[in-house]
Amino acid sequence: MATGKKYTIGKLSELSGCVIQTIRYYEQISLLPEPDRSPRGHRLYNNDLLARLKFILRLRQLGYNLEKTRDLLNIVDGGKYTCQQIKKKTLQHAQTIHDKITDLKKIETELLKMAAQCNDDKGRDCSILDSLFHT
């Protein structure tokens, strides 16, 4: 099997949906390895790097921050993991997401409660501002 296809950064951007600056940024912080370069000095990517970038983007979509993303990449790169470990980490992350949801729900409830107390007046006597000022 010959060497696979090579993409410029523009093509990688197109294929991954990730803007060029972010790709370079991920390289800078070593989430992506330094790719080959053309004689002109342009970055050349292959399918492996495309897959790695997509993996990173998927984790970001799922709310992993870059540190957690790096952590997972290291584990996968090292090859010394068990499916159990990955599951545990996944559930831990799900829990942090769940905690955020809980916080936001509390906030939503408070906001709706405040809004419901409003007499919908055209005046300046505002129960919302009152409760904002006295809590």
Next chain:
Amino acid sequence: MATGKKYTIGKLSELSGCVIQTIRYYEQISLLPEPDRSPRGHRLYNNDLLARLKFILRLRQLGYNLEKTRDLLNIVDGGKYTCQQIKKKTLQHAQTIHDKITDLKKIETELLKMAAQCNDDKGRDCSILDSLFHT
């Protein structure tokens, strides 16, 4: 009715629960006005400023960013608002919180679905990584 009590920034920090640096930061970005100064140049706050700071902190707790916070402060400062307006803004903000909750719930569902597909194996054949790599 004599002039009210004056607090140093340390006291204001204690009374409000806001750290000193943040108080100075809010002053720097003009969320808080420049307070009086002692002969030594130390900031001196009064109850009005304490109330204003608490109001800001409350909005921050409720998920308002500084721009939205500033917006509300301007409205209150201007005095030209109706209770209706405030209610509308409150409900709009509640909606953005709700949207965040919706996003996070989607993420949580996906994470739990992935975790549920895991065979809990001690091996390296991991369905979670598979789905992460192929989505």
Next chain:
DNA sequence: CTTGCACCTATAGTTACTATAGCATGTATA
């Protein structure tokens, strides 16, 4: 007298990008 405390200013660091300036090179067109 010197140690400690509370305050001061100005500046840099954090996260995860995003945008800009200024440059090189290859291709398409006038």
Next chain:
DNA sequence: TATACATGCTATAGTAACTATAGGTGCAAG
């Protein structure tokens, strides 16, 4: 042949909302 355009490059600054640090002042207690 000249020039414009596209694509790439590096380095640096800006964003949000703080947080932390360095270096300095002045007062009071031991």
